[in-house]
Amino acid sequence: MIYHTNTTHNPNLRSWVESANQPHSDFPIQNLPFGVFRPHSSTETPRIGVAIGKQILNLYLCCKAGLLPELPEQLQLACAESNLNQLMAMGNEVASMLRHHLSQLLQWDEHPPPSVQAMLIPVSSAELLLPVNIGDYTDFYASIFHATNVGKLFRPDNPLLPNYKYVPIAYHGRASSIVPSDTPIRRPKGQIKKPEEPVPIFEPTQMLDYELEVGFFIGVGNELGQSVSIDHAEEHIFGLCLVNDWSARDIQAWEYQPLGPFLAKSFATTISPWVVTLEALAPFRYPAFKRAQDDPWSLPYLSSTLNTELGGLDITVEVLLRSAQMRAEGMEPFCLSRGSFKQMYWTVAQMLTHHTSNGCNLCPGDLLASGTISGAEKGSLGCLLEITQRGTQLVELPTHEMRSFLSDGDEIILRGYCEKEGYVRIGFGECRGIVL
Numbered sequence: 001m002i003y004h005t006n007t008t009h010n011p012n013l014r015s016w017v018e019s020a021n022q023p024h025s026d027f028p029i030q031n032l033p034f035g036v037f038r039p040h041s042s043t044e045t046p047r048i049g050v051a052i053g054k055q056i057l058n059l060y061l062c063c064k065a066g067l068l069p070e071l072p073e074q075l076q077l078a079c080a081e082s083n084l085n086q087l088m089a090m091g092n093e094v095a096s097m098l099r100h101h102l103s104q105l106l107q108w109d110e111h112p113p114p115s116v117q118a119m120l121i122p123v124s125s126a127e128l129l130l131p132v133n134i135g136d137y138t139d140f141y142a143s144i145f146h147a148t149n150v151g152k153l154f155r156p157d158n159p160l161l162p163n164y165k166y167v168p169i170a171y172h173g174r175a176s177s178i179v180p181s182d183t184p185i186r187r188p189k190g191q192i193k194k195p196e197e198p199v200p201i202f203e204p205t206q207m208l209d210y211e212l213e214v215g216f217f218i219g220v221g222n223e224l225g226q227s228v229s230i231d232h233a234e235e236h237i238f239g240l241c242l243v244n245d246w247s248a249r250d251i252q253a254w255e256y257q258p259l260g261p262f263l264a265k266s267f268a269t270t271i272s273p274w275v276v277t278l279e280a281l282a283p284f285r286y287p288a289f290k291r292a293q294d295d296p297w298s299l300p301y302l303s304s305t306l307n308t309e310l311g312g313l314d315i316t317v318e319v320l321l322r323s324a325q326m327r328a329e330g331m332e333p334f335c336l337s338r339g340s341f342k343q344m345y346w347t348v349a350q351m352l353t354h355h356t357s358n359g360c361n362l363c364p365g366d367l368l369a370s371g372t373i374s375g376a377e378k379g380s381l382g383c384l385l386e387i388t389q390r391g392t393q394l395v396e397l398p399t400h401e402m403r404s405f406l407s408d409g410d411e412i413i414l415r416g417y418c419e420k421e422g423y424v425r426i427g428f429g430e431c432r433g434i435v436l
Contacts, residue, residue, distance in 0.1 A: 003282035008032075008100060011424045014108040017120070019053030026417065026427025027051040029106055032099055033239070033274035033428075036083055037126040046082045046129050051274050051429070052106055055120040062105075062119050071101060084132045084275065088219040088238040089364035095219070095238065096279050128182075128273035131241075132217060132365035134175045137269070138355060139213075139245055139261075139369045141169040144289075144345040146374035149386045154253075165295050168302075168346040168354045170371075173245070174266035178367065180273050185433045187408065188267040190251035205248035205264075207391065208406040208435060212319050212382035212414055213243035214341050215369040216348050217275055224361040230304045233349035234278060236362065240348075242272040242317070242414045242431040243369045249385055249405065271367070272414070272431035280426060284418040286312035286342045301357060302350050311347035315428075316340055317373055317416045319382065324409030325399050333413055334397050336387065339373050339380035341416075410435050 008030065014021050015029040027033065033051050038044045049056035059079040062068055068076050075094055078086040087095065105116065141147055144164065151159030163169070187208055193200040219238035222228050228236055245265060252264030288311040297303065317340070320333035346354075351368060362368075372382040381387045384405050388395060391404035406412070412435075416428035 003279045005282050008103045008279070009283055009423060011422065013103070015052060015106045016109050016112040017053045017055050017106060019055065020106075022053070024425065025053055026429050027053055027274075028424050028426060029103060030424045031276065031280050031426040032102055032106075033276045033280065034084055034087070034131065035274045036129045036131045037121070038129065039121065040125055040127050042127070048079055048081060048084060048087070049121075049126075050102055051123070054123050056123055056126055057102070057106070058119045058121060065115055065119065067105065067116060067119070068101060071098060083130075083365075084238075085365040088132065088217060089221070091220045092235060092238065092278065095277060099277065099279060128180055130178065130180050130271070131273060131275050134178055134365055134367050135363050136366045137173040137175040137178060137369070138170050138367075139173045139265070139371060140346065140351050141371040142344045142346040142351060143370070143372055143374050143382070145343065145376055146372040146382060146386065149374060149381065153385070153390050165345075166299065168351050170351070170355070171260045173269065175367070177266055178269045178271060181270060181430060181432045183268075183270060183433060184436050185246055185268050185270070186436050188248050188251070188263070190248060190263050191254055192250045193254040200254055205250055206405065207249035209247045209249050209384045210319065210406070210412045211245040211247055211372040212317055212337070212339070213245055213369045213371060213373060214315060214317065214416065215241045215243040215271060215367050217241070218362045218364055218366040218368070221363040221366075222356055222361055225359040226356075226361075227359060228353055228356040230302060230307055230349055230353045233352040236352060237278055237348060239275040239277040240281070240428070241275055242416050242428050244270040244412060244414055244431055244433060245369060246270065246433070247383070247385075249390070268433075270431055270433045272429050274429045276426070276428055281313055281418065283420055283423040284314045285310045286314040288312050288347050289343060289345050291345075298350070302353060307347055307349050311349050312342045312344070313348070314340065314342045314420065315416050315418055317382075317414065320413040320415070321397070321403070322411045322413070323397055323399065323401055323407065325401060326397065327411070329399070331398060333411070336395065337379055337381050339375045339382055341370070341373055343375045344370060344373065406435050408435055
């Protein structure tokens, strides 16, 4: 199942929420992403909200006020929950029903009902929380450009291992340390083995890095022992977000052999607060990555005509950095890179299908991430490890500060958006974190 465009994508739609009609809004009425929030400095129960311009529509209040009467009772109950897990578990057809209803509720009206206007809260007045209770987290390695670039740094003669073009490589991450945007990131400590020293030492990382990724949340799960076929994989994906999988490269270099990432990754992973549904992304489908002529064909369980023709997603992603000095001087963030998710070697459907191919059960709210998004061009690299060639080629900021890796006080900002002629631009919001 891959969504096709429908009335909710109509570029002529306008909302009575005026900020949603601004040309570069991340959250026009054609988007309607889901998240969880509560008022700032409040101990209120978190509520599910929908981003519309610079406002949040409170679905709990909508249910309480009887504004969703045409929807099934179970769906209304899910909208009144404090996270998205129950809504996700009901499946994409039910979520689509809700999306269509909300689109009609928010469409332009010169005199919208006061009762609906009362359901809004400004984003600036809200604390944005984790949208789901994340039970499990898997991080993939789906960019062949990132895998090759990193491989060259550590294995110049053999950068890409022979399994890469056959297997969507991944590792299981730590769900408990996933945090929402704007959560400060503490510089982690760990074992570090310096080349000139005979034994490792234990100290704070000196090679703190970010990783620009896209994540996708599981909606309907699968039973233990039951795999998900490639053509049905997207029926199990509720929506997407941005992911910063913070990494301590010096800790990682010492610990990763033979079993892969551990403490170098588990100290923090930041996600953006809004979940953009697959339906909202329907206009921005793209063919799967075109492999080189001498690349092997995917094995049959990872292949389908549908995935080849429409498995990709044309999402532009950006990384920006603002140092403590830049903030003090009121300067705008500095753009480190800009890439595209359509250049990923493996599609989201292939990642999910491979994950379940051995019978592994995925559950509503599980998070799967793409791995670092890097392209073939120099300006499209998704982490400092690649940009600075493991710290040997420094980046100069507008303040003339130099960076090999992240310094204390640095703020990393991830952004993502989709643009296409004939459709309204939609965005993912921001994914932010300041290094303490």
